[in-house]
Amino acid sequence: MKQDPDSSVVPRLPVPKLLQRRIGRAVADFRMIQPGDRILLALSGGKDSLTLLHMLRAMQRQFSVPFELGVATVDPMSPDYDPQVLLPYMESLDIPYFLERQDIYERAKKHLLRPSYCSFCARMRRGVLYRCARREGYNVLALGQHLDDFAESFFMSMFYNGEMRTMKAHYRVREGDLRVIRPLVYCRERQMRQHAEEQKLPVIYENCPACFGKPTERQHMKELLAQQEAHDPRLFKQLQRALQPLMGTGLEDLHFEDEHA
16 A cells, blocks of 8 residues: 655655645635635735745646736744845746734734733734735735644644644635635645755744744644654644544635636
């Protein structure tokens, strides 16, 4: 029987091809890209969003369904985060690029007393990205969360909120005018790290700007899952299967033609 690439530490396929295959499968399974879509990628400068940028550019050349691609970065104006390195890099790629500066850092400090700002900052950043997409005429927002993020969100929701839920792979926002997709839903974090290192991408190495250098519950969950995976290397393969119905929550509100034109 053929071994799954993720069943061992080193993938049997080169990382770019493995990522392309898994992203292609996610796009098909969750019907993420439709003909004529204008996709705005949220680029933080981390390894995940930079990798997704290159994968979507490759998909533009190979995918039978035509779509446009733009990129936006939200600068929360934290002293720990400097997106300036992205400006010349994005100019070299010749892709529409929007740098949105919002003082999320000060708002978080003023309005929240909890040790983690992740949830607050994520909502604020999404709001900025939604406004940018609407202003520039994009109908789809692409986010860079991967399978590790989905698993961590599931256990955080279960442990801290008593709910069995995780992020959605594809859904429509409440207002109905934008769709949100997460094409890395089947990809592992280590694959993005390896790809970014091999391709020497201009990764901004710092703690998530949502946390402003503070420890988070998510980091604790990441360490917990890593310990479990050390005992069972098939952990994330099983989690992907178990989380599949939760990942697809929101698809029922999307209506597309059965066949692409």
